[in-house]
Amino acid sequence: MTTPDPLHRALHAPGPRPLPDEAAHLLRTIDAPPRLAAHLRLVHDVAYELVEWLEQRYPALQLDREAVLFGAATHDVGKAVHVSELSVPGSAHEEVGRELLLVHGTAPELARFAATHASWTLPDIGLEDLLVSVADKIWKNKRVPELEDLVVRRLAEASGRTVWEEFMDLDDALTAVGEGAQERLAFQSAHTV
Template identity: 60%
Template sequence: MTLTSELLDRALTASTDPPLRPLPLEVALLLRELAAPPRLAAHLRAVHDVAVELVDWVRARHPGLAFDREAVLFGAATHDVGKVLHPEELAGPGSAHEAAGRELLLRRGVGADRARFAATHAGGEEPGATVEDLLVAVADKVWKDKRVAGLEDRLVRALAEGAGREPWEEFLALDELLARLGADAGHRLAFQAAFPV
């Protein structure tokens, strides 16, 4: 086992405080097959963990809202997979990984309905962005306590429409959740930073 594969394994399985959930098995296997950079695996794990909190909150608050929980979790767990092909974007800005990630997933047999998150996670601004797209995009921001008002407003509107509630009610509830999730950002950032690019 090489040092990089050993570090990748630790990024995927190491215990953390507070605990981070493991990635779905199919994603962990994919990242191992791709020899993903350990930092990428750590990042995907942190975003996936936040996505679990978000979807569980939505399910509890909106039991009648139809959305694909598993698609959101897969999307959060693979949203930056294109950085395997564009590792320079792990340490700096860039968006080449978005289309590359979608294509990589499609070539590996992932359906377009799930591969899309690699290309849409940047902000959920695409026409027809679904609740699932918005949840993945929010998870990719709030994991590091970044708040994006326009993105959150789109999610609030989608949740309010889906539940028949007033947008201000949804805003207050979502804001409280995102503030709580953001409070643990330092731990997630430290976990990610412990792994090399």
């Protein structure tokens, strides 16, 4: 009996939701590090939870669900090139990730998430971009007030409710998601760089 290779395990081990087929195929094509695949599954899984929460609370909200999920599933793909950034902070992977996605046939409007996930203060940043950024933080229970405030303002504009009401609800949702951070960190650590 043969054991699956480490990348296959990272993509298919029980735990977080599987990545969209297109994202999983790309990771296999570029022979991504298993830890990167595990991380992308985790952020994608959290983004899925956030999108579900938003769709239940704000049925009229204009939101490209598939873009958020694809963005979360590929946001750090540039770390397949800049592998050291899987262990230490860095931003070299961002533009490289966007370019890598474009080279592999990803539409520019989806490839952008690789470059925008750490740049939430850019002008005209979309709600989808903000949600990918939030998912990339809250998966490990990291709270970024400036980022969350941008999401709260968008939700208040869409709902007509006060910023404070939206803040309280989003805070509750993010706190609930953050409670699973230890399990998610353990899942990621179980996969090699």
